[in-house]
Amino acid sequence: MAYKALYRTYRPNSFEEIAGQEHITRTFKNALKNNKIAHAYLFSGPRGTGKTTIAKIVAKAVNCEHAPVSEPCNECDICKGIDNNSVTDVIEIDAASNNGVDEIREIRDKVKYLPGLGKYKVYIIDEVHMLSTGAFNALLKTLEEPPKHVIFILATTEPHKIPATIHSRCQRFDFRGISVPDIISRLNTIIEEEHIGIETEAIKVIAEAAEGGMRDAISLLDQVVSYSDTDVQVDDVHAIRGTVSNDRLLQIANAIYKNNSVEAITVLDELVAIGKESQRLVENLIKFYRDLLIFKNTRSSEESQLLFSKPEFLSLADKASNNLVFFYIDVLNKARNDMKFTNNAKLYMELALIKMVDKVEKQEIVIEDEFSSLQRSIKALQEQLSKVESMKTEVKVIEKVVEQPKEEIVMSKEVISEAFDATQSFGTVNATPEVKQKEVVEAKEEQSEEPETEESSDLDLFSLPEEEFEEIEEPYSTYDIRLVEDVLNNGDRETKIRLNKRWFDIERYVEPEDLQYAKLISSGRVVATNGSLMIIEYPAPSTCNRMMKDEIKKKIAKLLSDFHESELDYLALPTEVWKEKSGEFLKKWKEDKDRYITLTPIEHPGLKEIKTVHHEVEDMTPDSVREAYNMFGKDNVKVRKGE
């Protein structure tokens, strides 16, 4: 006896059995019961989400001997006849293999004849977007005046390829990818019925791997059951899919973290020897590190992935800094791109693993991490100081900077240039530091001891009453703090989690010409949102400047809105600024939880177009100094009077 594929055996026979498309099944059940059937439907959605299955159920329900019914009885001669394809009133056409005008003309010619057995002739046209233009025109003619006894159900994975004239004549249903829990519950039904022995974790891996497609999930289950020696284990699923298990990924990640590239390459060798491809591995590793980032920064235990429960994963999440993980992802992304054009993917993979343990770069990142925490404490100190001093003082200092005719750039030790190199490793800073180490005059300690505001003069030119400042501030500027306030005061955690979950998938969604934008998007992450406005964090200020450029921003906001299917806008902030502002918010919020919390303006030398009063004054800073600010960060550059 020929073996029958599980997805055929378990193709749902009723709306009740359909997983995950409640919004569609409910509508149909009501319409069927009340005999309110349209003459043309357009089903759109990813493959394996139930489009043709639902079409078949509709075809049975309208023709069932017991009609009007909300579900087909599946018992009567007509229902059974439709199931075994012996009823000629239900015509299934696969446009992928019949894209000719002739087939559609034939439909047009035959459409006028009354159905033989049932009440309706149902034409199910799958992959309808593959029809030729001629065929579409022929179909349109039929759809314009469909006979009462005819129902068209058009199904497609690519609705945007269907002419608007067809769209407008159909009632449209959007099929969604099926959620992991829905897939799991359907798989469990099959597993029970078939008496399949399988690890719970393996079921979860299958469901996660199917990416919303029920048929893919069932087919994968089918295949692993055939493959496994006894009960199905997680490794069987990985073997069939060519993916790498979490344990192996953790092994590599830990070796990398310990700076042992030889050990990491040994694991790579073992994986290659059991048939894993480097291309697959690099994808899996990138996803691993992205999950690590998401976990580190959201601690999302709900929707928890299998990975998030592993102790090694948790400890790695504690140890590895954001910057370090960003660096890893950066190296891996480059390797992934390079691999596309080579037949020696493994070499690129090895090279990536070697670069990831690059001690020099890593040290720079560690120093940068330490440095930015140092900077934060300086900032905190300054804030305390400025609380003590009046607004006047600040203005005076700024004024003083403007007055100085000759400057000499002085900066702290090599820490700065190293920090600079580290940011450069993100590929976002383009300039090279011109200033050599011999020119370094002052040491870092001095900077931490004395805040920049030390020399205040008594000049009072800019001392204006506070209200007048507010007036000038009116229009929203690029990095307006009021936007940040809005997002933080109206934080929408659900949306943030939802966005982050699919955040990195955008690279797979966009057209090739937009890939650069998608890459830009996925090199950052959403740290907060109010549902429509997001704050996206990037390690380097220069990336934020790019993201906030008018034309880029328009483009990216559109890509994001399309991809996440909701109107989205964003503000791109560098890590430093985000940490500072979220810290400030939290502190103030703890003090008073009922108030709308306002924050101090965003000040960061690397950010462009901050149109506050403060900035306008600063803008008069000589170019040489501004350039130094941009390169090294304002905090690292001190301006002194010339000799």
Add this chain to the structure above:
Amino acid sequence: MAFEKLTSAQPQVIQLLENSIRKDRLSHAYLFEGERGTKKFEMAQYLAMRLLCTSDDKPCGECHNCRRIKHRTHPNVYVIEPIKNTIRKQQVIDLQMEFSKTSVEPGPKVYIIRNIEKINLQAANSLLKFLEEPTSHIHAILTTENLNRLLPTIISRSQIVSFTSVPDTIIKEELVEEGYPEEASSIVSRLTNSTTDAFDIASGDFFIDVVDLVKEIYNIVNTQEESVIIYFQENSSIIYQDSETNNLFLSIMVLYQKDILNYYMGDMNHIVFKNEMNTIGSIAKVKTKNRLIDELEHMLSLQSRMNSYINKNLAYDNMLLSLEKRVSNG
């Protein structure tokens, strides 16, 4: 063991097929998908033999049935290949006719369609009907190097079996067995994941010469007894034969360079040019890790852009110049 190589190259596929037979879960249509040289057709023949072999240890590869399958003379095993790059409707009709003939022997029937992505629409339609109505004793095996170019309807009617690229260790073994020297086999096994391609490269006219050229370049880089650029200008004519040789040269340069990096990292196991250990070691001593990585990446990028270079000579001179630099002199 007649199928040892097949088993070590695609252990997952063998396990899938063997367990499917054992559990009576054999699919009526398989789609074997994977790169060139991943033994898809051998596997298809393996499955046919497995189903028709008369020996106890199936498949034996030696019984009358197995031998006829191997020589493509078994009436129950029908192979379709593209003719002039296309699989046509007549070929599918012939297949159906053949299987309905009485000359077919009892037992399972297997048809194998190679490069199924080359099927035209009419042929696909006939085939789909055939695939739609699975008969208990007919098994379809379709093979493709390009899953993305297949009709979704063909994909959805068959069980996809992915063939992974063959690990270098196995490619090396096969080359050594065929009598290629150890070092050459190692080198080739790192250049391709396809057994078919591996034999092409190893038996290529200029392979040995190119390997020697690369070795000599690094030898001079090490001793610095003469100018590597002048040596290269005088001895590199072979690599300009055609773009393949040119590419081969760069690929082998990359391997050698990677060896130096491996040495630097203390990863002796991965060194391909084992006979050159002295040279590799002393070059590694006068370089920094970043320097080695930079040089390697430079070669890789040169390789990927080679075809667009108008002046290959200049590109190579630059590459060689950078190799000559040592830590002490920059």
